[in-house]
Amino acid sequence: MVEFLQIIAMGVLQGVTEFLPVSSSGHLVLAKHFLGLESPGASLELFLHGGTLLAIVVYYRRKLLALLRGFFRGERAALLYALWVLVSMVPAGAMYAWKGDEIESAYGSPFVVSVLLMVTGAALLSLYAVERRAPRPRPFGWFDALLMGVFQMIAMLPGVSRSGSTIFAARLMGVKPAEAAEFSFIMSLPVIGGAVLVEVLKNGVSPGGLAAWHCLAGAAVAAVVGWLAIGGLIRLLGRGRFHLFGFYCVAAGAASLALLLGGF
Secondary structure: OHHHHHHHHHHHHHHHHHHOOOOHHHHHHHHHHHHOOOOOOOOHHHHHHHHHHHHHHHHOHHHHHHHHHHHHOOOHHHHHHHHHHHHHHHHHHHHHHHHHHHHHHHHHOHHHHHHHHHHHHHHHHOHHHHHHOOOOOOOOOHHHHHHHHHHHHHOOOOOOOHHHHHHHHHHHOOOOHHHHHHHHHHHHHHHHHHHHHHHHHHHOOOOOOOOHHHHHHHHHHHHHHHHHHHHHHHHHHHOOOHHHHHHHHHHHHHHHHHHHHOOO
16 A cells, blocks of 8 residues: 555656656655655656656647648648657757766756756746737747757756746747647657657566556556646646746755755
């Protein structure tokens, strides 16, 4: 029962932090350091990431189905959207191939995470001015996709939120809130899917000594909570309150840094 409740709790944490701009990777690093927490199974993260992948697919199912139909019919809009997603993948892919080991080493440094969490918070707070300016309607373009891809590359570092940084970039460029969130999450599908695939190729799909149904339950919880988190994030974006997450990130990063400097 303890194992089951722990996995459910991790599913909730994964579903919330994967989509809200608070850095799921950063929270995991800090939790492991301060609370001595460890994932009860290496392959559990595979299941949890699968749950968040499902959340995106379900939430944007109509958009994804329309894109698939359009793609196979050779429709220009669908082909262009697919090209934008491909462009957005290039920076992160190139950086991982070049500096993958160095990036992974940053996950062992709570100090780096604390600083980057504050940087993420400062960036989100700066969106207050953007959210108050008059809208500038214009079509989404390849440069928007590339810039969001660059920020997705930066978010490979723990403490930098992927959703926060990519939506931040889009809003700076004047992309409408709902459109910014939509592309941010759809462009993450090949990234999350790729991470899941790499894990499968390395370690297979065994639950790693855990009960399989416990892992599936955790994935289901991550999917449901993630689906709710996406909807909540979009509502806050539409109300011009996305910057409020910045207060949390700055406070969490500063508190963590203070504890680390205090010897904890």
